[in-house]
Amino acid sequence: xxxxxxxxxxxxxxxxxxxxxxxxxxxxxxxxxxxxxxxxxxxxxxxxxxxxxxxxxxxxxxxxxxxxxxxxxxxxxxxxxxxxxxxxxxxxxxxxxxxxxxxxxxxxxxxxxxxxxxxxxxxxxxxxxxxxxxxxx
Numbered sequence: 404x405x406x407x408x409x410x411x412x413x414x415x416x417x418x419x420x421x422x423x424x425x426x427x428x429x430x431x432x433x434x435x436x437x438x439x440x441x442x443x444x445x446x447x448x449x450x451x452x453x454x455x456x457x458x459x460x461x462x463x464x465x466x467x468x469x470x471x472x473x474x475x476x477x478x479x480x481x482x483x484x485x486x487x488x489x490x491x492x493x494x495x496x497x498x499x500x501x502x503x504x505x506x507x508x509x510x511x512x513x514x515x516x517x518x519x520x521x522x523x524x525x526x527x528x529x530x531x532x533x534x535x536x537x538x539x540x
Contacts (some may be wrong), residue, residue: 447483448506451499454489458518459496464506465527466512472527489518491534510512512517 457478465472481531487501494513499506516534526533 440510443483447485447501451484451487451501451506454482455499455506458489459508459511462510462514462523462532463511465525466534468527470527470529472525474525475522476525477522478518480520487520489520491516491518 419531447537450532457476461474461476465474467532481487482501485501487499491510491514492498494515495510497508497510497518513533514532514534516536524535526536
C-alpha cells in the first residue's frame with residue numbers, strides 16, 4: 404500500500420510541476436509576443452518618420468535653391484510592407500496615413516500641390532515650392 408501511495412504522490416507532484424511550468428511558459432510567450440509587437444510598431448514609426456524627414460529635406464533643399472529649381476524624387480510604395488497615403492494639408496502640414504493612423508508633421512515652409520506615393524516632382528517658382536505641378540492626385 405505504501406508503494407502505491409508513493410507512486411500516486413509522485414504522479415501528482417509531476418502533474419503540479421508540469422502545470423506550473425506550462426503556465427510559466429505561456430506567460431513568457433505572452434510577454435515575448437508583446438515585446439515583438441512593440442518592436443514592430445517602433446520600426447514602423449521609424450520608417451514613417453524617415454519618409455517624413457525625406458520629404459522635409461526635399462523642401463529645405465528647394466528653398467535654398469534658385470528660382471526654377473526642379474527635382475524628381477521617389478517615395479517608397481509601401482512602409483513596412485503596408486500601403487500608406489501622404490498628403491499636404493493647408494499648405495503647411497505633412498500627413499502620412501497608415502492603417503487609420505495619422506502621423507503629422509509641420510512643414511518648415513509653406514508649400515503647394517499634391518504629394519503622392521511613388522514618383523514626385525518638386526519645383527520652385529519665385530518663393531513658392533510646388534509638388535507635382537500639373538499632376539492630379
